[in-house]
Amino acid sequence: MxxxxxxxxxxxxxxxxxxxxxxxxxxxxxxxxxxxxxxxxxxxxxxxHVDKGFFVSIDNPDPRIDTDIVITYPNGVTINIPSTSAAISTIQSLIQLQS
Incomplete structure (x- = not known):
């Protein structure tokens, strides 16, 4: 070591x-x-190692896969969004970056 x-x-x-x-x-x-x-x-x-304000687009190769969306903020707060209620507008409102 x-x-x-x-x-x-x-x-x-x-x-x-x-x-x-x-x-x-x-x-x-x-x-x-x-x-x-x-x-x-x-x-x-x-x-x-933390890219501030940088998002990466990810594609789901199989849209039938039901996975929850997890958003973790820099302060450690984590939000789990069930895939059944993962509306784009909801996700966008949760990812508002303050400059």
């Missing part, structure tokens, strides 16, 4: 643990400045 992978794993563990960064760093013998550096680096890397 590389140092980057190890530090990103620690950042994830701290976020999942619910304890403060200070306490987590003490428990894992990591300087807070080092931890915060890697936390910032991980956030920048994750943010760079």
């Amino acid at each position: 590389t140092k980057k992978e190890r530090m990103f794993q620690l950042v994830f563990q701290q976020e999942e643990s619910g304890i403060t960064i200070a306490d987590f760093c003490k428990q894992h013998a990591v300087k807070m400045s080092v931890f915060n550096y890697w936390k910032s680096k991980q956030k920048k890397e994750l943010d760079s």
Whole structure:
């Protein structure tokens, strides 16, 4: 495991643990400045992978397949729309991007 992978794993563990960064760093013998550096680096890397305002058209090769539509917003909110009520106007109203 590389140092980057190890530090990103620690950042994830701290976020999942619910304890403060200070306490987590003490428990894992990591300087807070080092931890915060890697936390910032991980956030920048994750943010760079998100295409803001970019949509991809997907074609359903078999329209008889009934699948729900799932919309996940950047803040983590997820909306499930049953395929039986997936009107285009409803979906468009849910995907309004604020600039």
